[in-house]
Amino acid sequence: MASSLPTELGSTIQAGHIRRHPDPRQDIAPSTAADKSQLVDFHGVRRSDIDNDDDDIPYSVLRPPKKHYNLPPLPDLRFEQSYLHSIAKADTWWKVLLITARDQVLMPLAQGVLLNLVLVGWQHWNKNARVHGDSIGIRLRRWWYSVNNWKLPAPNRRRM
Template sequence: MASSLPTELGSTIQAGHIRRHPDPRQDIAPSTAADKRQLVDFHSARRSDIDNDDDDIPYSVLRPPKKHYNLPPLPDLRFEQSYLHSIASADTWWKVLLITARDQVLMPLAQGVLLNLALVGWQHWNKNARVHGDSIGIRLRRWWYGVNNWKLPAPTKRRV
C-alpha cells in the first residue's frame, strides 16, 4: 500500500491540472509545419530538387552575430555642472569661496603632484632597468636574436 502512494499522488496532481473547458484562444497551440501534410512522390523527384540549397541551415543560424552591448551614457564632465552641484548646499559666501578654492586650486594641485610623482618614479625605474639590462625591450631583443641565431651586439658604455 505504501508503494502505490507516490503513483497515486502523481496521478492526482496530473488530474487536478486538467482543464475541463479549455479556451480556444489561449489553450490551442498555433499551427506548425507538422500540421500540414504533403504526399511525397519518390519517382518524380529530380536531382535538382534534392541538391537544392534552400533546405540548408543558414549561416546566420549556425554562427549568430555577436551581441552588441549598449554602453551606459557618458557622464557630464563639464566643470559648470559639477561646480553648481558642489555649491548648491553652500549657504554663505565663504563656503562658496572654500568650495571654489578646493575645486579650482587644491584638487588640480594634488592631481598634478600625484601624476608627476608617478612619472618620476616610472622614469627612475625605467632608467635603472635600462642600465642593468632588465627591461622588457632588452629581454625581447635577446629572445629575438636567439631565435634567429644572430650575434648579440657588444654592449656600449653609457653615461649614467
C-alpha cells in the same frame, strides 16, 4: 537673507554674462558666401536638357543616399554645472568659499603633483632599467636572438 546667498550666488555667476539687449551692429555675424548659395536639384532637370553622351554620370553617383549616424548626445563637460551642483547644499558663504578653493585650487594641485610623481618615477625606473639592461626592449632582443640562434653583440659600454 544670508542663508539664501550661496544658492543665489551660483545662478548670479552663471547668468552674469548674458546680454539682455544685444546690439545688432556688433552681435550679429556678417553674411557669408553660404548665405547666398543655392542648392542644385538634379531631379528637376529634363532629360532633353542633357546631352546624350555615353559619359553621363548616373544620379546615384551624383546624389548618393545620406548617411544617418545615431550618436549619443555629448555630455555636458562645463565646469559651471558641476560647480553649481557642489555649492547647492552650502548654507553659508564660507562653505561656498571652501568648496570653491577645493575645486579650483586643491584638486588641480593634487592632480598635478600625482601626475608629476608618476612621470618622475617612470623616468627613474626607465633610466635604471636601461643602465642595467633590464628593459623590455633588451629582453625582447635577447629572446629573439636566442630563438634564431644568433650571437649576442658585445654590450656597448658608454659612460652615463
